[in-house]
Structure formats: C-alpha cells, structure tokens
Amino acid sequence: xxxxxxxxxxxxxxxxxxxxxxxxxxxxxxxxxxxxxxxxxxxxxxxxxxxxxxxxxxxxxxxxxxxxxxxxxxxxxxxxxxxxxxxxxxxxxxxxxxxxxxxxxxxxxxxxxxxxxxxxxxxxxxxxxxxxxxxxxxxxxxxxxxxxxxxxxxxxxxxxxxxxxxxxxxxxxxxxxxxxxxxxxxxxxxxxxxxxxxxxxxxxxxxxxxxxxxxxxxxxxxxxxxxxxxxxxxxxxxxxxxxxxxxxxxxxxxxxxxxxxxxxxxxxxxxxxxxxxxxxxxxxxxxxxxxxxxxxxxxxxxxxxxxxxxxxxxxxxxxxxxxxxxxxxxxxxxxxxxxxxxxxxxxxxxxxxxxxxxxxxxxxxxxxxxxxxxxxxxxxxxxxxxxxxxx
Numbered sequence: 484x485x486x487x488x489x490x491x492x493x494x495x496x497x498x499x500x501x502x503x504x505x506x507x508x509x510x511x512x513x514x515x516x517x518x519x520x521x522x523x524x525x526x527x528x529x530x531x532x533x534x535x536x537x538x539x540x541x542x543x544x545x546x547x548x549x550x551x552x553x554x555x556x557x558x559x560x561x562x563x564x565x566x567x568x569x570x571x572x573x574x575x576x577x578x579x580x581x582x583x584x585x586x587x588x589x590x591x592x593x594x595x596x597x598x599x600x601x602x603x604x605x606x607x608x609x610x611x612x613x614x615x616x617x618x619x620x621x622x623x624x625x626x627x628x629x630x631x632x633x634x635x636x637x638x639x640x641x642x643x644x645x646x647x648x649x650x651x652x653x654x655x656x657x658x659x660x661x662x663x664x665x666x667x668x669x670x671x672x673x674x675x676x677x678x679x680x681x682x683x684x685x686x687x688x689x690x691x692x693x694x695x696x697x698x699x700x701x702x703x704x705x706x707x708x709x710x711x712x713x714x715x716x717x718x719x720x721x722x723x724x725x726x727x728x729x730x731x732x733x734x735x736x737x738x739x740x741x742x743x744x745x746x747x748x749x750x751x752x753x754x755x756x757x758x759x760x761x762x763x764x765x766x767x768x769x770x771x772x773x774x775x776x777x778x779x780x781x782x783x784x785x786x787x788x789x790x791x792x793x794x795x796x797x798x799x800x801x802x803x804x805x806x807x808x809x810x811x812x813x814x815x816x817x818x819x820x821x822x823x824x825x826x827x828x829x830x831x832x833x834x835x836x837x838x839x840x841x842x843x844x845x846x847x848x849x850x851x852x853x854x855x856x857x858x859x860x861x862x863x864x865x866x867x868x869x870x871x872x873x874x
Contacts, residue, residue: 486537488556488560490502490522490554491522497524498553500523500524500550500553501549502522502547502557503522504546512538513538513560523665527789536560537562540560540568543556548659607622607625614640624642662750670812673812677811677848678848679811679846680854681844684844686841687841688868691710703766705765707821707841709768710765711796713760715760718864719740723737724851725860729848739762741791743755743796745797754812755788756790756792764873775788793815799821800824806842809844811846816851821843822844826839
C-alpha cells in the first residue's frame with residue numbers, strides 16, 4: 484500500500500515550504516519516527532519525521548530554491564521496495580490545483596544537478612569558487628595553475644584582469660534564495676497592509692552605564708539589549724497592547740510578554756523569541772539571549788523559538804546608525820529600532836551636562852495602537868530606563 488509524503492504545514496501562517504534535503508534514498512527502509520527530509524519555512528529549517536514505516540518508494544521533488552505549497556505530495560512510502568506506482572498520474576492530478584509555476588519537478592532538477600556536479604568536479608579552491616561566483620564567471624573557463632590544475636585565487640584574479648574594464652551597465656543577476664523570498668514576501672505584505680506610524684526619541688543611559696560597569700567588575704557582562712528587554716517587558720506589562728498580535732482579524736492580548744530579537748545571519752535575518760520576559764531577572768534574560776542568538780547563527784532554532792514573535796527589538800546602533808524606522812513583522816503590532824549611543828549635552832538642574840544618550844525609534848500598527856497609547860508606553864519605558872531598578 485502506498486502512503487503519501489506531503490509538504491507539512493509547520494505554522495499558522497505557513498503557505499509554502501522549501502525542500503532542503505532528503506535524509507533517505509529511494510528504496511531505503513524507513514521506520515516511523517525516522518527523519519525523512521528537511522524543510523525551510525518562515526526563515527528556519529525543520530527536520531520532518533516519517534509518519535509511517537516502509538520504504539521510500541519515490542521522490543516527486545528534489546531539493547531546490549523553488550517553493551512547494553503545503554499539503555503537496557512530494558513522495559511516497561510503500562510497504563515493499565518494488566511496489567508498483569503510477570507517479571505520472573498522481574502528479575498530474577495534484578498539479579492541477581496546487582502546483583505553482585515556480586516549482587521544479589524532479590526532471591527539471593536533474594539537469595541542474597548534473598550541471599552543478601560538473602562544476603564541482605572542476606578542481607578549485609573555495610576562495611576561487613566564491614570569487615568567480617561573485618564576478619559572474621563560469622569557473623570552467625579558467626585555467627588553473629595549482630597542483631593537478633587546481634584553480635587558485637590568483638588564477639581567477641588574472642582571468643578578471645585580462646577581461647579588461649567592465650562595460651558600463653554590465654551586471655550579474657543575484658538569484659533569490661528561499662530565505663530572501665520569505666523575507667521579501669512577509670515585509671512587502673507588512674508595508675502594504677499595515678498602517679505604520681512612528682515615534683522617535685532619546686533615552687538617557689548614564690545610570691545604565693553605571694550598573695553595567697559595576698556588574699562587569701563583578702564578572703557579569705550585561706549588554707544594553709539585556710536592559711532593553713528587561714525594562715521593555717515591564718513597560719509592556721503596563722501597556723499590553725504593545726505585545727498584542729493581530730491574527731485572523733482578532734486582536735489577541737497575551738498574559739506573557741514575549742520579545743523577539745532581530746538577529747542578522749548570512750543571507751538575511753531571523754527573529755528568535757524570548758518567552759515570559761516579565762517574570763525573569765535580567766541575569767536570566769542575558770543568559771537566554773546569548774544562547775538563543777548563538778543557536779540562531781548556527782541555524783539550530785526550534786519552531787517554538789521562532790513562532791509568534793510580536794514585539795521585536797532591532798539594533799543597528801553598533802553600525803553608527805542614529806535612527807531608522809523598522810518594519811513591523813506580523814502578527815505583531817509594534818517594533819523597536821535601537822540606534823547608536825553617543826554623548827550629548829543635556830540640561831540637568833538647569834546646568835549643561837554631557838551624558839550618554841541612546842537613540843530609539845518605534846513603529847506601531849495604527850489599526851491596534853493609537854498615538855496616545857504609544858506615547859504613554861514610550862514615556863513609561865523611558866522612565867524605567869533612566870531610573871533603573873533591577874530588583
């Protein structure tokens with residue numbers, strides 16, 4: 484008996500996924516619970532387990548950068564390794580409803596795979612391959628001078644120098660990766676559908692600096708982000724709409740404060756979530772933040788750690804950025820942008836004093852949050868930061 488393997492729906496908002504890899508070969512024995520394939524969706528990878536035991540009888544799709552709609556049949560498990568299967572008929576019946584023009588069936592991928600394997604058979608150093616790829620050069624056109632004809636970095640540079648000046652208007656097409664497609668789709672939807680409004684301001688952080696320095700002397704290294712999460716959670720507890728979500732035309736207000744962090748990775752960004760921040764000490768928050776950011780950069784985040792990000796903190800201050808207006812990430816209704824910390828002249832008791840100042844900005848969804856409510860939240864957040872009490 485044949486059993487369908489489908490592209491799973493791994494989240495409430497997931498509409499399509501990308502097949503990253505198969506963990507079993509055709510004809511190979513499969514036990515229920517074995518990791519069968521890997522899928523990318525909503526910016527991270529998930530390993531999918533087999534729901535049935537048997538044999539991987541047929542793969543209908545190979546890994547590619549083409550999205551596959553959820554519930555699409557991508558393969559079959561059979562009771563025996565040689566069980567007859569009418570693949571063509573089955574694929575045709577599914578494709579009428581669910582196959583998108585961007586999907587790449589097995590036959591289309593085979594040719595791409597052969598070309599990729601041919602390129603990989605050419606001996607070249609990783610640096611040379613990357614240099615040729617960035618320049619849009621077919622590496623097979625380059626003569627290698629390394630051992631056994633291996634193409635080295637200097638060979639690529641020499642080839643490029645002989646090509647002469649690049650003509651005006653020449654360009655290389657950068658292919659969309661699955662991650663960039665997901666980011667592009669989600670942020671385009673956000674700007675198109677959410678009526679953003681913005682607030683900007685400055686937090687005096689002289690007291691935070693004193694606490695940071697004192698804790699560092701005790702061997703505890705707290706970051707500004709740790710303080711923003713800790714005090715932000717306490718301000719949100721008083722103004723819970725800031726951490727609400729707009730889901731299925733419902734405004735959902737949560738009892739817990741879950742804060743997402745925008746984390747830059749090689750080809751985009753991920754937003755892991757720290758849960759129940761309102762009930763944790765700044766030391767717990769600091770430890771969890773370090774751990775979750777490390778897992779994000781290693782692509783080891785779980786579905787739970789990436790789901791339901793609502794209020795998000797995005798920090799560009801380390802690049803010298805003063806202010807920016809971040810885009811809200813649905814289903815959340817607010818996001819904070821953190822700019823650089825610089826010394827400014829501030830009036831204290833009618834006297835000019837030079838103090839460290841953090842530039843901050845906020846984006847809000849006007850369907851859920853009004854300006855007055857946002858202003859009151861900002862004021863409370865600012866008070867907590869400027870008069871910090873950790874206990």
